[in-house]
Amino acid sequence: MVKVNGKDLDIAGKTVREFLDEEEYPLSRIVVELNGEILPKAQYDRKFLDGDVVEVVSFVGGG
């Protein structure tokens, strides 16, 4: 299991990028926090999720 934004998801074994692509997150305006640390974009392909706590943060630009 992987905890994403407070919810348990059955996505263990996927890379961060695979998960983000499947959920159609807009890569240009998100930051991924992995176990409390910001994950650099270059590691999205390399990091396999398993038992992690992930926060996907989307930026909003309205006023």
Add this chain to the structure above:
Amino acid sequence: MYFDNDECKRYARNFALPEIGVRGQRKLKEAWVLVIGAGGLGSTAVMYLAAAGVGVITIVDYDYVEESNFNRQVIHTQVGVNKAKSAEYFVNNLNPHVSVLGVDEKVTPQNILGHIDGFNFIVDCTSGFDSKFLINDACVLYKKPYCHGGATGTQGEIMTYVPGSPCLRCLMREIPFDAPSNEEVGILGPVSGMIGCMQAMEAIKYITGAGELLTGRLVKYDALETRFQTIRFGRDKDCPACGDKPSIKLSIDRYRPKK
């Protein structure tokens, strides 16, 4: 700097706070705050800054009030009026001790220095990432503290920059021109109200020295779940704005999408 009878009564609850007191109130009265944008965020921020007793408030906005603004832009009452002028009118009625000026102008890479110069704190209440990044870059370049805010749909966010702290570009390198606008996805009044209120608080904290600023922290607000997330981040030494070798220049091309 002294307070007259009316001010003493008006600010009695501020005086009573150990973190503010007469000393803090004096700092507020001496402070110059610039609010860029008088929409959903700006309406709320301006209202609370003026009520708190900030001495000088300037509001810059080139937009005009429309009916569709009324669900959240609570200080405006008349369609067709410039929003900065409308905000000026509101503040004059709310607190006559504030010197307020509304400026009907668009903030651009060419004129932004003229706008931010002389102010102690800047509150970014603009709409759209192009202007948000412009304010970030200009404040980093000219060493001005500012508070970033954003509200779209049912989500909001806020962070504060002071010289030496991480900036918006440490989190997001490039301007996401594809971000949806509030016209496209909607926006609820309490969402921009929450963030605008928190932005006013950041300005008050900066001016008075009370509490801990939101530097190196981005707070995200999910209004539907009532969930606050805090993302802690450090200064990126490779950041094009605040890094060790900054490369940002305030050119027009940088703030519009590449063709």
